[in-house]
Amino acid sequence: MSIAEAGEFGLIGRIVPRLGIGETTEIGPGDDAAVVSTPDGRVVASTDVLVEGRHFRRDWCSAEDVGHRAAAANLADIAAMGAVPTALLLALCVPTGLDIAWAEGLADGLAAEAGLVGATVVGGDTSASPTLTIAVTALGDLRGVAPVRRDGARPGDILALAGRIGHAAAGLTVLSRGFRTPKLLVEAYRRPAVPYAAGPEAARLGATSMIDVSDGLLQDAGHIATASSVAIDVHRDAFDLPDQMRDAAKALGVDPYQWLLAGGDDHPLAATFPPGAALPPHWRPIGTVRSGDGVTVDGKPWTGGSGWDHFR
Template sequence: MDGSPTPGGQTVSAIGEFGLIREVTAGRAQPSTTLLGPGDDAAVVAAPDGRVVVTTDTLVQGVHFRLDWSSPGNVGRKAVAVNLADICAMGAVATSVVVGLACPPETPLSVVTELFDGIAAEAERARVGVVGGDMVSGKEIVISITALGDLGGRPPVTRSGARPGDVLALCGRLGWAAAGLAVLGRGFRSPVGVVNAQRYPEPPYAAGPQAAIAGATSMIDVSDGLLADLGHLARASGVGFDVRTELLTVAPKLVDVGTALGADPLHWVLTGGEDHALAATFPSTVDLPQGWTRIGATLMPESGVTVDGAPYERETGWEHWR
């Protein structure tokens, strides 16, 4: 499944833009926050808080996903999940997404319908409406999703509120997608646990609002890698962080994969992106919400981001065009 035409299979050019829109929107349920769904110039979504949280992420074939590694359904799930993770990292509850899709005319219809099945599945899992979109022709598959969310009356939890003395905590898993990438890159398709983690993340959506309610002072979703994203938090807040490796979970599965591939699983945990765990800081007086665990401490800015008190010497994150 590489997005090339299948003999006898229908392509998007055969069905056309409007046929394709009908194909991917028919029969989809909407949550109660969707006041006016797809089919008009724009959609209308409930924003009971009187403010709306908005974020956008674009996924490009060959850069963010490969259709020989992931099914179109996996890619659809991933495209939604990476956006919803950003919404919940503000402490908000996601309400809706819109989907911009560019794809070549020879794209098999099944690729697009399965992509939207994945989008719908992940949206449903998070009780989020797929409320609109745009489908256009292009040389490669580019999926651009924008997600909206509601703050429920709370202030947004930004990257800039961490204070020295705060507890550094994590919810969700790290290193799995990186381990999956290493496996896939060597031509393997198993173990399925890490491979699936690379295909699509499973961010802990509810943990964002829970952290906000508990009093989190700053929060970010780990998309570029723990140390890279803590660097973003550190710069925005004007603090430093020390991550304690004895507080990190290195799952036995990652140890197995690391042993098999001759790789260091702790490096995946510290630097692997795309798992979309949440990292947050809490005042030291707070009881961490369920699912959150302490992984280190918030320090003065001059400390930088350290691991067990020392700088981390290896490559720490991903940057486009670099």
């Protein structure tokens, strides 16, 4: 059945039962607004939007995949402040001819990804539009920790990374060249594996700054460098190059470090820690903070592209 046939309230009636009710949800979907408890006394909030043809293609990702990706992009922003996500809100703009099953799949993906951190979709809005567009807002709770901003890195700090990097960018290149394998890379693009718990953990470990890597490590490290008025040097040897990535890069004629250093969509967390901080192994040191400005790789400017501009 198309969404035009179902109508606005038919669509909402099909989506809402798939969303569940979270522990912090006092009022969920169905009223003018949701009410979510904020035990910390502060709420962390972030919005990200995905536009068909720009952030996803329906022939490359299932509806569930797009739901996972839309939720992950937002939940990672909450984690990158040191907070625990609690709720999502969804603004869904759909072509009226779209099958309602696609919207149901999207809701399932959103709910499943949010469920990984105990969050739920608490509200939203829908409209017809020529362009399939998914805007998600995530809310989170700091649970008593101070939010970790971008502006606290100091010379001498260690830059560390938690989570997979370069995989999604490699998967995107693979898909854009018409291939469907290696599965590791394509699946990484379709379903990010975000280290959500590493965000609050970094806050407790004394991180001086943190960011979610959504547009490429060098670009996002650059945001920390600019906000903190420091220079950051990234160490190329710190990155593992999985066999499948190395092989795909060779077959496609791509420098795999372009994926690792400038690729987005995996949403690992990058944070700076004071020298000597005792980091668990999943926080891998990948660079150092110095005085100065800008981001270098092994002391030199990176000559590949540095990341994603959503208007170019």
